[in-house]
Amino acid sequence: xxxxxxxxxxxxxxxxxxxxxxxxxxxxxxxxxxxxxxxxxxxxxxxxxxxxxxxxxxxxxxxxxxxxxxxxxxxxxxxxxxxxxxxxxxxxxxxxxxxxxxxxxxxxxxxxxxxxxxxxxxxxxxxxxxxxxxxxxxxxxxxxxxxxxxxxxxxxxxxxxxxxxxxxxxxxxxxxxxxxxxxxxxxxxxxxxxxxxxxxxxxxxxxxxxxxxxxxxxxxxxxxxxxxxxxxxxxxxxxxxxxxxxxxxxxxxxxxxxxxxxxxxxxxxxxxxxxxxxxxxxxxxxxxxxxxxxxxxxxxxxxxxxxxxxxxxxxxxxxxxxxxxxxxxx
Amino acid sequence: xxxxxxxxxxxxxxxxxxxxxxxxxxxxxxxxxxxxxxxxxxxxxxxxxxxxxxxxxxxxxxxxxxxxxxxxxxxxxxxxxxxxxxxxxxxxxxxxxxxxxxxxxxxxxxxxxxxxxxxxxxxxxxxxxxxxxxxxxxxxxxxxxxxxxxxxxxxxxxxxxxxxxxxxxxxxxxxxxxxxxxxxxxxxxxxxxxxxxxxxxxxxxxxxxxxxxxxxxxxxxxxxxxxxxxxxxxxxxxxxxxxxxxxxxxxxxxxxxxxxxxxxxxxxxxxxxxxxxxxxxxxxxxxxxxxxxxxxxxxxxxxxxxxxxxxxxxxxxxxxxxxxxxxxxx
Numbered sequence: 001x002x003x004x005x006x007x008x009x010x011x012x013x014x015x016x017x018x019x020x021x022x023x024x025x026x027x028x029x030x031x032x033x034x035x036x037x038x039x040x041x042x043x044x045x046x047x048x049x050x051x052x053x054x055x056x057x058x059x060x061x062x063x064x065x066x067x068x069x070x071x072x073x074x075x076x077x078x079x080x081x082x083x084x085x086x087x088x089x090x091x092x093x094x095x096x097x098x099x100x101x102x103x104x105x106x107x108x109x110x111x112x113x114x115x116x117x118x119x120x121x122x123x124x125x126x127x128x129x130x131x132x133x134x135x136x137x138x139x140x141x142x143x144x145x146x147x148x149x150x151x152x153x154x155x156x157x158x159x160x161x162x163x164x165x166x167x168x169x170x171x172x173x174x175x176x177x178x179x180x181x182x183x184x185x186x187x188x189x190x191x192x193x194x195x196x197x198x199x200x201x202x203x204x205x206x207x208x209x210x211x212x213x214x215x216x217x218x219x220x221x222x223x224x225x226x227x228x229x230x231x232x233x234x235x236x237x238x239x240x241x242x243x244x245x246x247x248x249x250x251x252x253x254x255x256x257x258x259x260x261x262x263x264x265x266x267x268x269x270x271x272x273x274x275x276x277x278x279x280x281x282x283x284x285x286x287x288x289x290x291x292x293x294x295x296x297x298x299x300x301x302x303x304x305x306x307x308x309x310x311x312x313x314x315x316x317x318x319x320x321x322x323x324x325x326x327x328x329x330x
Numbered sequence: 331x332x333x334x335x336x337x338x339x340x341x342x343x344x345x346x347x348x349x350x351x352x353x354x355x356x357x358x359x360x361x362x363x364x365x366x367x368x369x370x371x372x373x374x375x376x377x378x379x380x381x382x383x384x385x386x387x388x389x390x391x392x393x394x395x396x397x398x399x400x401x402x403x404x405x406x407x408x409x410x411x412x413x414x415x416x417x418x419x420x421x422x423x424x425x426x427x428x429x430x431x432x433x434x435x436x437x438x439x440x441x442x443x444x445x446x447x448x449x450x451x452x453x454x455x456x457x458x459x460x461x462x463x464x465x466x467x468x469x470x471x472x473x474x475x476x477x478x479x480x481x482x483x484x485x486x487x488x489x490x491x492x493x494x495x496x497x498x499x500x501x502x503x504x505x506x507x508x509x510x511x512x513x514x515x516x517x518x519x520x521x522x523x524x525x526x527x528x529x530x531x532x533x534x535x536x537x538x539x540x541x542x543x544x545x546x547x548x549x550x551x552x553x554x555x556x557x558x559x560x561x562x563x564x565x566x567x568x569x570x571x572x573x574x575x576x577x578x579x580x581x582x583x584x585x586x587x588x589x590x591x592x593x594x595x596x597x598x599x600x601x602x603x604x605x606x607x608x609x610x611x612x613x614x615x616x617x618x619x620x621x622x623x624x625x626x627x628x629x630x631x632x633x634x635x636x637x638x639x640x641x642x643x644x645x646x647x648x649x650x651x652x653x654x655x656x657x658x659x660x
Contacts, residue, residue, distance in 0.1 A: 011370075040341075078410060078583070080447035083517060101513075112514040113443045117410035117583035129481065129579060150654075151459065172579060183431075184442040185515020187413060191580045249459060249502060250521045253408070253447035324480075 001053045001201045003163065005035055005073045012036050013073045017049055018198060019056035022312075025067040028052055035076055035199065039255040042146045042162055069315045072197035074119035075165055076144065076255060082116035082193070083246045084140075084169060084259035085109050089236040091264030091278055098281040109237045109245045112185040114169070116257070120194040122317045126170060127324030128191075128297075134173030135295040135321055139274035139303045141214040141232050142167045142259045143239045144199060148252035157243035158212055160252075164205065166196035166218070166305055166314035167259055173277055173294060196303070197315035208307065212238030216313060218263045220274055221302040222295075227279075228272030230265040232305075297323045331383045331531045333493065334645075335365055335403045342366050343403045347379055348528060349386035352642075355397040358382055365406055365529070369585040372476045372492055399645045402527035404449035405495055406474065406585060412446035412523070413576045414470075414499060414589035415439050419566035421594030421608055428611040439567045439575045442515040444499070446587070450524040452647045456500060457654030458521075458627075464503030465625040465651055469604035469633045471544040471562050472497045472589045473569045474529060478582035487573035488542055490582075494535065496526035496548070496635055496644035497589055503607055503624060526633070527645035538637065542568030546643060548593045550604055551632040552625075557609075558602025560595040562635075627653045 001017065004025065008014030012034035016025040031048040032038035038045040055061035086092055087109055120126060128135050144163040152160065169190070176189035202209040208216045215233035219226070237245075242258050263274040269286075273279045280290035295301070303317040331347065334355065338344030342364035346355040361378040362368035368375040385391035416422055417439055450456060458465050474493040482490065499520070506519035532539040538546045545563035549556070567575075572588050593604040599616075603609045610620035625631070633647040 080408060080410060081445070086514070108508075110512055110514050111517050113445065113517060115411070115443065115580055117586075118581070133579070175579070178438075180513035182440055183510035183513055183515070184416070184440050185513070187441050187443060187576060188579045246517060249463070249505070249518045250445055251448070256447075 001050050002204060003035060003049070003075060003199045004067070004197050005075050005077060006071060007073060008034070010034070011078055013077045017052045017056060018067050020053070022067055022069070024056055024064040026052060026056060026061045026064045036079060036255045039144060039146060039162065042254065046162070069197045070123050072315070073121045074195035075163070075197075075199035076195070076257065077119055078117045079255040079257060080116060080253045081256040082114045082259070083111055083256065084114050084261060085111045085237065085242045086261035087235045087237040087242060088261055088264035090234060090266045090268060091262050092236070094268070094278060094281045094285070098284050109242055110261070111242065111245060114186070114190050115192055118192040120192050122194060122196050122315060123319065125320050125322045126194065127322050128172070129324065131294070131296055133175055136171045136173050136276045137295070137301045138169040138171055138262045139218050139220050139228070140167050140169055140260045140263055141165070141218070141305075142257050145243060145252055145254070145256045145258065147254045148243055148247045148256065150247055150249065150251045152244055152247045154238065154240040154244040157247065158240040160243060161202065161212075161239055163199040163201060164214060165199050165257070166303065166317065168194040168301070168303060168317050168319070169259060170194065171275070171277070194317055194319060196317045198313070200313065205313065212240040214260075214305070216305045216307065218274055218303060218305050220272070223299055226272065228274050230263040230268070230271050230274050232260065232263050234265050235260055295321050297321060331380050332534060333365060333379070333405060333529045334397070334527050335405050335407060336401060337403060338364070340364070341408055343407045347382045347386060348397050350383070352397055352399070354386055354394040356382060356386060356391045356394045366409060366585045369474060369476060369492065372584065376492070399527045400453050402645070403451045404525035405493070405527075405529035406525070406587065407449055408447045409585040409587060410446060410583045411586040412444045412589070413441055413586065414444050414591060415441045415567065415572045416591035417565045417567040417572060418591055418594035420564060420596045420598060421592050422566070424598070424608060424611045424615070428614050439572055440591070441572065441575060444516070444520045445522055448522040450522050452524060452526050452645060453649065455650050455652045456524065457652050458502070459654060461624070461626055463505055466501045466503050466606045467625070467631045468499040468501055468592045469548050469550050469558070470497050470499055470590045470593055471495070471548070471635070472587050475573060475582055475584070475586045475588065477584045478573055478577045478586065480577055480579065480581045482574055482577045484568065484570040484574040487577065488570040490573060491532065491542070491569055493529040493531060494539075494544060495529045495587070496633065496647065498524040498631070498633060498647050498649070499589060500524065501605070501607070524647055524649060526647045528643070530643065535643065542570045544590075544635070546635045546637065548604055548633060548635050550602070553629055556602065558604050560593045560598070560601050560604050562590065562593050564595050565590055625651050627651060
């Protein structure tokens with residue numbers, strides 16, 4: 001099942017089910033007006049949404065309309081909790097090496113709580129105050145959970161994964177360095193993320209939903225040139241393990257989004273990277289200093305995860321970074 | 331104006347205005363059913379809520395009922411963003427000294443994003459999985475903002491402070507040490523906070539709303555014995571400065587809660603502390619090792635900020651920590 005959110009009266013948008021062929025969609029107001037509402041009572045909402053999905057497939061759903069991915073908002077335009085991991089060992093080891101820090105990733109997952117009151121849509125321009133902040137993208141997979149009781153084990157956590165998403169976790173690297181040294185994590189360095197148009201159930205991935213990981217290549221283009229195609233299969237911790245880590249001392253609310261961190265593979269020199277910081281780290285190791293600049297205003301990044309038949313799985317994220325020195329409202 | 335939230339049909343509870351003498355209250359469904367709803371359109375909600383407050387004072391409000399603080403939920407039982415500072419220089423310098431770290435607090439505020447999908451009520455038991463996690467309280471003041479545009483200055487930020495609250499930021503010190511070293515901030519070490527029953531407008535504080543700070547003593551008792559009475563006046567950064575720091579690269583959503591961090595004064599040896607960790611740090615400096623243990627199951631902590639006439643300002647937080655090795659739901 002594929003879900004999307006379109007513009008609606010409120011801040012949470014309007015939930016729609018998308019047909020398997022992505023051509024049509026239908027709103028589901030009688031089932032759940034918004035995705036956050038569906039997450040809060042997923043047990044009853046899911047079967048009804050799946051029934052609507054089946055009707056769409058069969059061409060017998062009422063009130064269908066053409067699905068236009070460019071009009072989609074983020075699946076959850078806002079939610080109450082975004083916990084982002086850094087679960088790819090290749091990335092963690094490389095960054096630790098370059099920054100001369102001990103890599104603490106081996107024993108327990110790395111995770112921070114990020115901004116969740118706004119997820120940008122996949123095609124809107126992304127405003128930043130200054131290029132000097134070190135504007136970078138991070139391509140990563142994420143999962144959306146229902147309510148997860150405190151103390152849930154990694155094995156049980158897998159059952160709380162209800163939807164899978166694709167996220168661009170915008171990062172400001174100059175600020176990240178400053179904030180990381182405080183031990184308090186990131187606030188200024190991590191503004192709103194962007195999200196691809198479709199949130200899909202695990203069965204949509206088939207065999208690519210592999211041991212709690214998204215075993216798909218994440219293709220990334222920077223200004224139209226291929227930048228990376230790392231596969232989510234090499235995630236060092238599964239999403240179930242990340243959820244269990246998050247839920248060790250707190251219950252997770254329905255609609256919690258858990259991120260994988262930058263998708264990264266051992267053969268990053270061949271396959272490329274999912275963020276500029278990783279490429280700069282490789283350049284530093286290989287050449288003594290970084291060569292690839294962070295993003296400038298006007299630069300664009302495109303991300304897409306594709307299935308075995310070349311089909312899009314979450315839709316396309318394609319965005320331009322723009323200057324916004326003045327006030328913006330949300 | 332004093333606002334409170336009582337149990338309601340949904341996860342956000344039910345907003346009520348409390349009379350100045352704290353004896354009566356009235357729901358405000360026609361104005362705003364919940365506090366988060368009021369925050370999202372504060373411009374229109376505030377005058378109507380103030381009018382209801384005035385009617386309560388004059389004894390001519392319709393639908394009044396006895397206000398029972400023990401029945402109050404947190405003013406915002408959940409919200410989209412909780413950003414907690416550490417703005418008291420006395421606390422920061424002491425902790426840096428004891429842990430042998432550079433105190434990065436002098437130039438820019440310390441701040442992390444914490445769990446916001448659940449704030450516990452002021453009198454409910456607080457369940458933890460293990461005493462070995464180092465259970466500690468942190469008494470602190472907080473403010474609730476309306477929407478704050480990105481790039482708002484500290485001077486302009488003051489105008490976005492709509493309500494003031496009292497928070498117990500529960501902390502698990504054993505886990506905090508581990509997580510702080512990663513640079514990613516805290517997830518496991520910072521479960522749900524608790525909040526005192528009343529959220530009040532700045533005018534309720536009179537002269538105690540002093541340069542964007544809550545210049546009131548925060549009285550704390552641990553198991554019935556006085557633990558501290560530090561005054562919020564010594565905050566090293568004002569709430570306006572904390573908001574500006576938070577809003578440097580993101581807009582803040584309505585209902586954002588910004589915390590001061592543990593209230594702490596230069597004369598902590600005389601006035602006491604607002605968390606056990608600080609007292610243990612003082613003991614380490616003075617005696618070579620900490621003597622005061624973290625909390626055990628069955629221990630209780632009480633917090634209250636009082637005005638110049640001895641009157642309660644936010645109501646009382648009084649809670650018992652209990653063992654909860656099994657699943658709990660939110």
